[in-house]
Amino acid sequence: MTGQVEGKVALVTGGASGIGAAVAELLAREGASVVVTDIDELRGPEVVARINKNGGQATFLQQDVTSEPRWAEIVAEVGRQHGRLDILVSNAGIGIAVPSITEMSLADWRRQTAINLDGVFLSVKHSLPLMRTAGGGSIVMMSSLAGLRGAAGLSGYCATKGGVRLFAKAIAMECASFGDGIRVNSVHPGIIDTPIWGKIPTEAHGQGQNAPIDPEERAKMATPLGRAGQADEIAAGVLYLASDASRYVTGTELVIDGGMFAGGVARKG
Template identity: 85%
Template sequence: MAGQVEGKVALVTGGASGIGAAVAELLAQEGATVVATDIDELRGPELVTGLNKAGGKAVFLQQDVTSEARWAEIISEIEKRFGRLDVLVSNAGIGISVPSITDMTLADWRRQTAINLDGVFLSVKYSLPLMRRSGGGSVIMMSSLAGLRGAAGLAGYSATKGGVRLLAKSVAMECAAAGDGIRVNSVHPGIIDTPIWSKIPTEATGNRANAPIDPEERAKIATPLGRAGQAAEIASGVLYLASDASRYVTGTELVIDGGMNAGAVVRPIVSK
C-alpha cells in the first residue's frame, strides 16, 4: 500500500545516517514531507538531495538536539515552511560502553543523557504545540532493547533508553487526557547493522578508541533469528506508527529485535 503518510509533515532527528536515514527515506517514499535534522552537515544534505531526486520531498536542517534554543528555531522554521507537523521521530542518540559503571566518567554520563534523554524531552516540549495546532499526529521515540532489559557495560545507555520508554508512556497519557489527537509510542530495536557499532568502544578492553564491533557476529550468538536487523526493518515499524494504520495504538512499545526479548533458542551443535 503506497502513500501511507501522504500529505503529512514528518520531523526525523538524527536523520543523516543509520536508522534515522532509513526512516527519512521510507517516510518520503510513502508521501510525507520529511524534515531531517542532524549535526552531520555533510551526510544530511546528501541524504535529502537523494530523496528529492527520487521524487520525494525533503529538507535538511542542522541541529544539535541538546540545544533548547535550536529546538525553538527548528519548530518555528517547520511552521513557517509547511504550516504543520504531523509526525515526530525522536531518533538522535549515542551509545557509550564501559567495562563497568564505575569506569564511566560523569562527563560521558551527562553527554549520553543530554542527547538520548534531554534531546527527546526537548523534542516533545517544542513539537507538541505545533502538532496540536495541526490537529494531532504521532510521536515516535527511538528507545532500544536496552531500554527493556539490563546490559552489562551499557548501564548508562540502558538508563537513558529506559527513561525514553516511560517518557513515551507518560506523554501518551497526557495527550490522551487532553484529547489532542496525538499518539505517543516507543520503538525498541535489537542488534541492528548501523554505523553506531563502529563508534562504541569495546567493553572487554575498555579501550576508549573507536573499536569496531561486528553486529552480524554478535547477532548470530544473541538473536533467536540468528542475524542482525537492518535499518529498513526498523523504518517499517516507524512507518506503521506514523501512519493512520496505528490510529488506535498509543502508550506502548514496538519491539523489533529478532526475538531477543522473548527468550533464547538452543541451536544444534554442528560437528566439524
C-alpha cells in the same frame, strides 16, 4: 508509493545516517514531506538530496538536539515551511560503553543523557504545540532493547533508553487526557547493522581491544533469528506507528529485535 503518510509533515532527528536516514527515506517514499535534522552537516544534506532525487520531498536543518534555543528555531522553521507538523520521530542518540560504571566519567554520563533523554524531552516540548494545531499526529521515540533489559557495560545507555520508554508512556497519557489526537509510542531495536557499532570499542565488553564490534557476529550468537537487523526494518515499524494503520495504538512499545527479548534458542544443525 502507496502513500501511507501522504500529505503529512514529518520531523526526523538524527536523520543523517543509520535508522534515522532509513526512516526519513521511507516516510518520504510514502508521501510525507520530511524535515531531516542532524548535527552532521555533510551526510544530512546527502540524505535529503537522495530523497529529492527519488521523487520525495525533504529539507535538511542542522541541529544539536541538546540546544533548547535551536529546538525553538527548528519548530518555527517547520511551521514557516509547512504550516503544520504531523509526525515527530525523536531518533537522535548515542551509545557510550565502559568496562564498568566505576570507570564512566560524569562528563560522558551527562553527554549521553543530554542527547538521548534531554533531546527527546525538548523535541516533545517544542513540537507538541505545532502538532496540536494540526489536530493530531504521531510521536515516535527511538528507545532500544536496552531500554527494556540491562546490558553489562551499557548501564548509562540503558538508563537513558529506559527513561525514553516511560517518557513516551507518560506523554501518551498526557495527550490522551488533552484529547489532542496525538498518539505516542516507543520503538525498541535490537542488534541493528548501523554505524553506531563502530563507535563502541570491544574493550567495553571486557575483551581488552579497541576493534569495533561486528553486529552480524554478535547477532548470530545473541539473536533467535540469527542475524542483525537492518535499518529499513526499523523504519518499517516507525512507518506503521506514524501512519493511520496504528490509529488505535498509543502508549506502547514496538520491539524489533529478532526475538532477543522473548528468549533464547538452542540452534539445531
